[in-house]
Amino acid sequence: KQEVTQIPAALSVPEGENLVLNCSFTDSAIYNLQWFRQDPGKGLTSLLLIQSSQREQTSGRLNASLDKSSGRSTLYIAASQPGDSATYLCAVLPSGTYKYIFGTGTRLKVLA
């Protein structure tokens, strides 16, 4: 059974720091992995999607990597800003199913 774990659960950093969020999953048979952002009480905003055949994806200050064989993905945020404060969710789509399996998220607070 696929399980997704995210560490740390919460992170507080001063503005301008580069930071790394971690996601691990137990079964490497996946279609893809998505990183989402969720603001309090709000919906899910897709940040980056990495296909199983890819190693990384970049969008602006965000870079996500995927090491399928070791069951790990990282989300790198460069030069963090207070507006980056949110919960970041990692989700994997296992091969042969339609359902994303989500992690519990990392709650990020960037201090001005």
Add this chain to the structure above:
Amino acid sequence: EPEVTQTPSHQVTQMGQEVILRCVPISNHLYFYWYRQILGQKVEFLVSFYNNEISEKSEIFDDQFSVERPDGSNFTLKIRSTKLEDSAMYFCASSGNEGGGNYGYTFGSGTRLTVV
């Protein structure tokens, strides 16, 4: 950019009542999904729908729940005889390909259901 639209954004209902949550997926998408997130917990899969039938459902999706695509644009989740524990944020999603293709799934902004 195309988006998935959900209505209402917040619904309060009495325990035992029926509710219908509505979603308008992206127009050329063929696969539709419902997820839910109980406050403080993980986002959980409920059901996927393709070609006018359920393709996969979770243990949560029991006889209390049903989905329908009543016309060419809407996708609905009906919850019969609501319970307090049904209170959650419900997310609709759609995708153009099985497995999400190059774009993954696009999620709506959610409906917060509060059962009192």
